[in-house]
Amino acid sequence: MSMASSTSATGSSSELTITVEHNPSKSRLSELGINSWPKWGCPPGKYMLKFDAQETCYLLRGKVRVYPKGSSESIQFGAGDLVTIPKGLSCTWDVSVAVDKHYNFESSSTLTLSSK
Numbered sequence: 001m002s003m004a005s006s007t008s009a010t011g012s013s014s015e016l017t018i019t020v021e022h023n024p025s026k027s028r029l030s031e032l033g034i035n036s037w038p039k040w041g042c043p044p045g046k047y048m049l050k051f052d053a054q055e056t057c058y059l060l061r062g063k064v065r066v067y068p069k070g071s072s073e074s075i076q077f078g079a080g081d082l083v084t085i086p087k088g089l090s091c092t093w094d095v096s097v098a099v100d101k102h103y104n105f106e107s108s109s110t111l112t113l114s115s116k
Contacts, residue, residue, distance in 0.1 A: 016086040018066060018075050024058075024082045032082075034058050037102040047093040054087045054106040062099030067092045 021028075029035075037058075063078040069090040077083050078097065085091075087106065 016068065016089045018068070018077075018086070018089070019084045020075065020077045021082040021084075023080050028082075029058065032056070032058075032104075034102050037104045039100065040103055041098065041100040042093075042095060043098050044095050047095065048090075049093055050090045051085050051087055055085045055103055056082070056106075057085070057101045057103040058082050060100045060102070061097070062095065062101065063097035064099060065094045065096070067094065 039060075040057075041062075059077065059079050059081050061079045063076070065074050065076045067074045069092070
């Protein structure tokens, strides 16, 4: 029975916030090494996504409205935006213009350092 109440803690995902940096400077992008990040794209449509690691992405093109699970709020971003999506967020991406982006997942390499 107590397990049922602990699952309601997933409702706290609404506290996970997506941050959007509009038109970051070229120096900021090169500092992050954006061009060496892998690329991902998708056509217009709706996508259910769950982020198991924090993702930072830079949209080369596209337009997206994201609806975090359990929240009535939505956030919109598009080409030229640097977006940080928190670990643990479940959301729906409503893509109105095909997306092409560079992305980078937060490294968990710090966890492997203790394995010596």
